[in-house]
Amino acid sequence: MAMAPVSFLLIFFLTTAGLTLQTCCFDSPGHSANLSTIWTCTSPTTDVLVANPLLSRPVPDNHNLHFAAGFYNYPLVNTYIFGVYTVTDADVWSANRDQLIRQNSTLSFTAEGDLVLQHPDGSLVWSTNTSGQSVAGMTLTESGNLVLYNHNNLPVWQSFDHPTDSLLPGQRLVQGMRLKPNALAVNLTASDLYYLTVHSDGLYAFAGSSNSQPYYEFTVSTGNKSQNPPAYLTLANRSLDIFVPSSSSANLEHLSLQSPALSLQYIRFESDGQLRLYEWQADQKGSTWLYVQDVFPFQYCDYPTACGEYGICSNGLCSCPTATESHIQYFRPVDDRRPHLGCTLETPISCQFVQDHQLISLPNVSYLYYDSSRVPELSDEESCKQACLTTCSCKAALFRYVDNKSAGDCTLVSQVLSLKTSYPGYDSLAFLKVQITPSPHLEKHRLVPLVPVLVGVASFFVMLTIVLVVVQIRRQQDKDGEDEFAELPGMPTRFSFQMLKLATKDFSNKLGEGGFGSVFSGQLGEEKIAVKCLDQASQGKREFFAEVETIGRIHHINLVRLIGFCLEKSHRLLVYEFMPKGSLDQWIYYKDSNDTLDWRTRRNIITDIARALAYLHEECTHKIAHLDIKPQNILLDDNFNAKVCDFGLSRLIHRDQSHVTTRMRGTPGYLAPEWLTSHITEKVDVYSYGVVMIEIINGRPNLDHSNLGGGIQLLKLLQEKAQNSHLEDMIDRKCNDMSLHQQDVIRIMKLAMWCLQSYCNRRPSMSLVMKNIQSQC
Structure with missing residues (x-):
């Protein structure tokens, strides 16, 4: 085909x-x-x-x-x-x-x-x-x-x-x-x-x-x-x-x-x-x-491992098989927070107990491999099921009717990768092999002489279990959630707290302080690093998990590279590449400084941020909404190349989802209007990006309570200037180079206004923003 x-x-x-x-x-x-x-x-x-x-x-x-x-x-x-x-x-x-x-x-x-x-x-x-x-x-x-x-x-x-x-x-x-x-x-x-x-x-x-x-x-x-x-x-x-x-x-x-x-x-x-x-x-x-x-x-569900082994993919969402004929749960997710990693059997299949093997039926579920692994001589559903039950290596039987439900194709599978739901009328069935426990009604009379012995053994194990549980609880408190990261594939390097304490000289050189904690400089071998010490009261396990998992899986030249992390007792630290020029707000918010950025540098920064967001929204397996785009979360290297950081509030959005529902998060002044509805798409980042663009062009924050004469809200001032056709008044007059490129600056400002549309569906995608920026070069 x-x-x-x-x-x-x-x-x-x-x-x-x-x-x-x-x-x-x-x-x-x-x-x-x-x-x-x-x-x-x-x-x-x-x-x-x-x-x-x-x-x-x-x-x-x-x-x-x-x-x-x-x-x-x-x-x-x-x-x-x-x-x-x-x-x-x-x-x-x-x-x-x-x-x-x-x-x-x-x-x-x-x-x-x-x-x-x-x-x-x-x-x-x-x-x-x-x-x-x-x-x-x-x-x-x-x-x-x-x-x-x-x-x-x-x-x-x-x-x-x-x-x-x-x-x-x-x-x-x-x-x-x-x-x-x-x-x-x-x-x-x-x-x-x-x-x-x-x-x-x-x-x-x-x-x-x-x-x-x-x-x-x-x-x-x-x-x-x-x-x-x-x-x-x-x-x-x-x-x-x-x-x-x-x-x-x-x-x-x-x-x-x-x-x-x-x-x-x-x-x-x-x-x-x-x-x-x-x-x-x-x-x-x-x-x-x-x-x-x-x-x-x-499409997403067409990939053989879209939802991991035994996972069922339906419209881009992953779930575990459930037996329709009983309420017994034979499968559980490998990771509750990441269903795409697949499912595992509650009781592993053992060839030593073939008498306890059973097939559970999953209607309207199809598989990718009918043609090459089907068994031509098994043309009816019952013989297909029996062949799988009598073959130990068989993990699933897939059957599809092809002749008015009088005959069909049988496929015996020895390794169950992802399955997917099929459309009604496709007449496909999946039978997954599971291991059941022996019936409790078997030969009850043989158990009677063993009752006193079993009671004594049970009492011993109950006491032993209590002791072990107490010990385990104490250990678990010390570990403070460390096991959540024990088996994550592709994770960044994990450091001990003592190693990072030495690397930062006992956290002596503070680079800055944010909503989730403080950042310190350090040295690991020949590489300079930035260590972010998270405040447990500000960022919980969920946010820490989100940041490590999200940044650990994505790599882009305009995203700050996550080198590693530390999760040890109450210590939660993230280790990033060092960005020598610090955050963007230090370079665009100034009062009496002569060290201003020229237009070419500002334009490059605007382009770098757009490139990073386009990657997050359109290049990853799932769309990633950053949800906290602001100058403090944009760092600069020696050449003023911009990189986006701080993914503690980010959310994954499946490709088939029009939006996600979440509580309000982010920073005042950069929040899109739809936050009031809690129905969020990646377009909230586009709005925040538009705010940042105007701040870069104007040289002041959107909300500035100290600037009573020029207006507290920068966007309200922008609206007034746009209505009066005086957009040139929004250009940073402290930088003469900006005035020399006035027409180019105004074109970028109009692109920012497109990003600031009140209705999210009127805002451009970040790839379209990139195309517009490049077309104006």
């Missing part, structure tokens, strides 16, 4: 899903290397994102973009990967992502022509295994291919033949090769659940660790197949080209991509099972990657 892809808006996305590329130390790089060369991985000596790679090669027609080969490091854990990446924060190939290395590991290009990666103790990590194959040198090509070549300049080994999760233009995914997600980026089990490959009749994506089944197919009809040459997939000419051999010729099919291909593109197989297209674009501040398109035409 062939499926056509769905196009998406062009939106900004940081493609490395949390990787920070920092190379180890090398000499000035070229694009080639000779035999008998050894490089040692040491700590980065610069704060620049990428510096001193092993090999480097500019991309043709994109001289600001380079391919590089070298070591790059995962933040804070002092572990490194050797691979090929673009010098704009996107890795496209890696040698050792399943076995990370540490400092003082070595990469040796031996005299025998083998490229060998070793731990500091000399143990082998990875090798090209090309010793004795007449290798003469190594080079990095203009297309990003790392090549070991012989004396005839022919490739002996090349990274293009060993793809990991990405495919560059001109690179072929040949039949038998696989793309697998980078498990280290987001989900530690992702690489075991998904892979993308090419078969003799087209492109397939598979899911499942025990018995992988296809969840996406793009097949090519060729008649008689030929196995020579093999089929392959390649990215070229704004399309994914699939070549499938036949007995007479090679048939070609195009998976068309909705992109103008103005610059370098590549595709990446992601940890959620989606194949995505990225495109590089240069801007005034450097460069960035655009997330262009999802190749697979999926």
